[in-house]
Amino acid sequence: MEYVTAMSYYEEDDLQRFGEVGKHRPDLFEKFMAWYLACQEDGALSRREKALIGLAVAHALQCPYCIDAFSQSCLEAGSNMEQMTEAIHMASALRGGASLVHGVQAHNSVGKVSM
Amino acid sequence: MSQTLPVINSPDTPPRVSASFEQKLAGHGVELRAAAVVETLQVNLGKLCNQACKHCHVDASPRRTEIMTRETAREVIETVRRFRFPIVDITGGAPELNPSFRYLVAESRRAGAHVMVRHNLTVMFEPEQEDLPEFFREHGVEVVSSLPYFLAEQTDAQRGGGVFQKSIEAMQRLNAIGYGVGGDGLKLNLVYNPVGAFLPPPQGSIEADFKRELRQRYGVTFDRLYTITNMPIKRFLDYLRRSGNEERYMRKLVEAFNPAAIEGLMCRSLVSVDWTGRLYDCDFNQMLDLGVAPELPQSIADFDPEKFARRRIITDAHCFGCTAGAGSSCGGAVVK
Numbered sequence: 001m002e003y004v005t006a007m008s009y010y011e012e013d014d015l016q017r018f019g020e021v022g023k024h025r026p027d028l029f030e031k032f033m034a035w036y037l038a039c040q041e042d043g044a045l046s047r048r049e050k051a052l053i054g055l056a057v058a059h060a061l062q063c064p065y066c067i068d069a070f071s072q073s074c075l076e077a078g079s080n081m082e083q084m085t086e087a088i089h090m091a092s093a094l095r096g097g098a099s100l101v102h103g104v105q106a107h108n109s110v111g112k113v114s115m
Numbered sequence: 116m117s118q119t120l121p122v123i124n125s126p127d128t129p130p131r132v133s134a135s136f137e138q139k140l141a142g143h144g145v146e147l148r149a150a151a152v153v154e155t156l157q158v159n160l161g162k163l164c165n166q167a168c169k170h171c172h173v174d175a176s177p178r179r180t181e182i183m184t185r186e187t188a189r190e191v192i193e194t195v196r197r198f199r200f201p202i203v204d205i206t207g208g209a210p211e212l213n214p215s216f217r218y219l220v221a222e223s224r225r226a227g228a229h230v231m232v233r234h235n236l237t238v239m240f241e242p243e244q245e246d247l248p249e250f251f252r253e254h255g256v257e258v259v260s261s262l263p264y265f266l267a268e269q270t271d272a273q274r275g276g277g278v279f280q281k282s283i284e285a286m287q288r289l290n291a292i293g294y295g296v297g298g299d300g301l302k303l304n305l306v307y308n309p310v311g312a313f314l315p316p317p318q319g320s321i322e323a324d325f326k327r328e329l330r331q332r333y334g335v336t337f338d339r340l341y342t343i344t345n346m347p348i349k350r351f352l353d354y355l356r357r358s359g360n361e362e363r364y365m366r367k368l369v370e371a372f373n374p375a376a377i378e379g380l381m382c383r384s385l386v387s388v389d390w391t392g393r394l395y396d397c398d399f400n401q402m403l404d405l406g407v408a409p410e411l412p413q414s415i416a417d418f419d420p421e422k423f424a425r426r427r428i429i430t431d432a433h434c435f436g437c438t439a440g441a442g443s444s445c446g447g448a449v450v451k
Contacts, residue, residue: 016366048320075309078316078324080266 015065040073048077055084056091129432130347130355130365136434143374148383149396149426155202155385156228157445158183158191158219159398160210162390165238168261168274170308170351172402175208182208183390188215190392190416192222198420199227204385204445206233206398211244224254231257233445236285237278248288257302258294259341259445260286265328269310286335295337304339306447312360314367314440315342318448341447344368346399346436368435376442379449382428388415396428398445399436405429 022029040050051073058066074084140147161182164175183191195203203223210216210232223230232251239247251258260282264270267279274282286303290296295303305325309315322340329335345351347365355361386407387395392415395401406413408427442449 046320048316072313075311075313076316078321080264080269082266 010064012068015068018065046077048074048079051077052079052083052087056087059088060091060095130352130361132365132369132432132435134369136430136432139369139372139435140377140430143372145374145377147377147380147428147430149424149428150383151424153384153386153420153423154200155204155381156191156195156200157204157206157385157387157398158210159387159389159401160205160207160213160216160219162208163212164208164235165212165241166209166235166275166278168350169354170273170345172346172349172351172399173208174349174402179208181390182213183215183392185215185218187390187392187415188219191388192219192226194415194418195223195228196226198418201229202231202385203228204231204233209235209238211238211247212241217250220250220254220256229257230254231259234258234260236260236262236282239285239288240281248292248294251289251294252292252301255301257304258289259304259306261306261308262325263308263310265325265332273310283329283333283335286329286337287333290335295335297336297338302339303337304341305337306341306343308343308345312345312355312358312364314371315344315443315448318342318441339447341445342441342443343445343447344436344439344443346433348399348433349402365432365435368439371439372435373438373440373442373450376438376440376449379442379444380437381444381446381449382437385445386418386423392416394418396426399433400429400431403431403433405431 019029022033040047040054045053051070054066054070055074058070071084074087134142159173162173162175162179163177163182164171164173164179165177167176194200200223203219205216205219205223207213211234220230220232234247234251238244250256261274262270262279262282263273270279270282271277286295289303292301294301307315307321307325315321318340321342325340326336329337347355347361347368352361355364382396382400385397387398387401389395389401393401394407394411394413394415395405396407400406406429407423408429411422411426412419437443437449440448440450
């Protein structure tokens with residue numbers, strides 16, 4: 001029996017090909033890259049704090065490329081899995097809370113049609 | 116029909132890179148040559164160690180038997196005396212397990228050299244090594260010790276179960292006799308290296324973390340933290356290959372090539388001698404059997420500082436490990 005591995009929409013190596021997006025309208029891509037890289041430099045927040053924010057946002061967006069990239073960035077900024085897991089919980093808790101708070105909408109909606 | 120294929124996964128097969136180190140240097144118009152003065156003699160006493168760390172570039176372990184003889188140790192001391200080496204940097208394995216270790220330290224000090232020992236902390240709990248901290252103090256030795264992280268999980272994953280706890284106890288003993296407590300006193304410096312296939316964080320930032328966490332959690336202190344990049348050779352290269360990380364790691368090293376790191380590379384200011392007395396440009400070349408340039412004397416007995424000044428340095432793909440990002444050396448990052 002022959003097994004065929006289906007090609008995934010997300011390929012790990014595609015992250016290395018990000019630059020290909022700049023093939024068309026390179027001026028826009030260059031502006032994005034300059035902004036993206038500048039955001040990550042040490043400033044009022046440290047590179048490490050920014051990497052943890054990046055990791056949290058990557059999880060909220062559920063972007064596998066960003067999760068790969070920012071997991072590495074966090075390690076290379078000196079973070080450990082305990083700190084990274086706290087950041088992931090923050091993102092997840094906000095996602096959960098953002099859903100749960102809509103329960104008030106449901107309450108309102110039900111209240112409007114109830115006696 | 117069976118066919119014999121070359122073994123490509125041996126740890127002795129160099130890692131695959133897109134461009135050679137020499138090409139990279141040439142592309143930046145840089146030539147790698149030693150400095151005008153060779154300041155440090157780095158002496159590797161052999162492969163015997165009480166630990167068997169997963170990333171060890173020496174392939175050291177308790178089962179290794181290759182260690183420097185007293186005869187070679189005498190030749191080393193003769194060279195230190197004759198050419199007045201300012202710094203003698205003693206490493207291994209666990210160099211303390213070599214019967215000539217204390218002789219080398221004492222005689223190097225007598226010759227006026229500053230002595231650094233790459234001390235793995237746990238070896239002081241081995242039989243007949245209990246007085247090591249006092250021996251270090253008596254001879255004013257600078258102690259340089261690996262501690263890959265301030266938590267047990269990461270440290271034990273790399274250096275073996277229980278190593279972290281022993282290392283903390285060893286640091287407490289060193290602190291108690293005046294090592295690593297600040298001021299101009301006895302120096303206890305730590306070495307961080309990543310526990311995996313990634314680059315080290317900025318040295319200043321991770322040093323601050325280590326200082327805070329080690330003091331708060333365990334009440335121990337130290338002087339400086341040096342960050343060192345894992346070299347893609349021996350056990351670490353084997354790990355990269357087994358874990359499917361070789362290509363990504365090597366790409367990372369090559370992309371992070373920083374010409375500003377060249378000037379401070381350790382190979383420019385030291386010469387390395389192995390347990391047999393053979394000479395190398397660094398401890399990593401030593402492990403790869405890449406001796407100094409063939410036109411130079413090959414043995415410690417024939418060392419000549421004039422010939423080693425401004426010498427051509429022998430390189431290979433692993434050298435990208437020392438030039439990535441802020442650079443890496445036995446003294447940590449090279450770009451401040």
